[in-house]
Amino acid sequence: MLSAVETASNRPNDKPGDVSGHVPLRPAVEALPPYVPGARPDPGARVWKLSSNENPYGPLPSVVKAIADAALDTNRYPDMYASELVAALAAHVGVAPEQVVVGNGSVAVLAHLLAAVVDAGDEVVFPWRSFEAYPIAVAVAGGRSVMVPLAEGGRLDLPAMAAAVTPRTRVVLVCTPNNPTGPVVHAAELEELLAAVPTNVMVVVDEAYLEFVRDPEAPDGVDLLRRYPNVVLLRTLSKAYGLAGLRxxxxxxxxxxxxxxxxxxxxxxxxxxxxxxxxxxxxxxxQAELMERVEALVAERARVVAALREQGWDLPESHANFVWFPLGDSTTERAAGARAAGVLVRPFAGDGLRVSIGEVEANDAFLEVAKSWR
Structure with a gap:
């Protein structure tokens, strides 16, 4: 007599050794678009990696020492609520500790806040194209994505987003600066959105690239938080603080x-x-030393953008650590060409390329690639 495992493994259409073929996944999971990370260099390849919006500078020596010291306690569970870190972040932001929640990167925190407020079939409004994790996180939470096309110049169309809100809407996601296009939302237009959205709808202001913003019209997220109790700020230490690998x-x-x-x-x-x-x-x-690095990256962003405009490129105004090329159908071909030339960039098929600001040498290498495209 065959065992249950043997019987399952011999059913028609099962892959050899796969006994899971008849366990149904949630339809939302079956339909999930894959999250596509930035390309990584092949082993031994000599290429510049400008595909993941990483800070090109390594951790500060003092931070490396803290990492090494903390590694000695790896056999112990961490502080579950990260109490000391929460207190430090609250002091840094200027809020009470009970207002801060940390997680395994801002993507995980996004998933948690959706899990807290979204029921099956509830709507989440967000711009598109924007952060690639948004539709994935919404589907996993059981919600329905309402994607609002971007306006001219890669900017968020906040009036259209406000108009997309219905009685089933639970969350509105505002990515500023927008990833991958780069423009920042202005304070006046965000105020108009908040005035139009019902107070029982959470408005998440995703500020992953906050430290790179130099637009005087950018909103003060903490001020908004104090005046609108439905606002949630989403931030990260991956970009400006160079801790992408620690989440x-x-x-x-x-x-x-x-x-x-x-x-x-x-x-x-x-x-x-x-x-x-x-x-x-x-x-x-x-923090002072890290912000000096940010200033250097902002200056390098300005140099790269000026050089690209001299080449004839018409690009959205970026206030993040990347630039956006709206290349449409030629996107995949251009990304492959950049890789062949020794530069990894991030293609979004059919839409455009995002190119991170990296080391001066890496940026110079990409400028040569961009010049060849003209």
């Missing part, structure tokens, strides 16, 4: 919303090593 993101929200996000968060979601690295990065001396 530290956080939300800032009204205490009741923060409690709800915290309640559905992954237990022990931020490792002890990550917590200690983040704490070391938030110390005044370290």
């Amino acid at each position: 530290v993101g956080y939300a800032v929200a009204a205490p009741r919303l923060a409690d709800g996000i915290r309640a559905v968060s992954t237990p022990f979601g931020v490792s002890h090593v990550a917590q200690q690295a983040a704490l070391a990065s938030l110390l005044p001396a370290a």
Whole structure:
């Protein structure tokens, strides 16, 4: 007599050794678009990696020491609520600790806040094209994505987003600066959106690239948070602070919303090593040095954009650590050409290319590639 496993493995259409073929996945999971990370160099390849919006500078020596010291406690569970880090972030932002929730990168925090407020069939409004994780996170939460096309110049069309809100809408996602196009939302237009959206709809202001913004019309997220209790700020230490490999993101929200996000968060979601690295990065001396690096990247962004415009490119105004090329159907071909020339960029098939600001040598290499496209 065959065992249950043997019987299952011999059913028609099953792959050899696959006994899971008849376990149904949720339809939303079956239909998920894959998250496509930035291309990585092949082993041994000599290429510049401008595909993932990473900070090109390594951690500060003081942060490396904190990482090494924390590694000695890897046999212990981390502080589940990252209490010391939460207090440091609250002081940094200027809010109460009970308003801060940390997670395994801002993507994880996004998933947690959606889990806290979205029921099956609820709507989440967001711009498109925008952060690639949005439709994935919404589908996993059981929600329905309402994608609002971008306006001219890669900008968010906030009036259209406000018009897309219905009684089933639970969340509106505002990515500023918008990833992957780069423009920042202006304070006046965000105020108009908040005035139009019902107060029972959460408005998430995703500020992953906040530190790179130099537009005087950009909103003050903390001020908005104080005046609109339905606003949640989403931030990260991956970009400006150079901790992409350790995954530290956080939300800032009204205490009741923060409690709800915290309640559905992954237990022990931020490792002890990550917590200690983040704490070391938030110390005044370290933070001053890190912001000097950000200023250097902003200056390098300006140099790259000026050079590209001299080549004849008409690009959206970026306030992030990347630039956007709206190349349409030629996107994939151009990305392949850049890779062949030794530069990895991030293609979004049919839409355009996102190119991170990296080392001066990497940026110079890409400028040569861009010149060849004219």
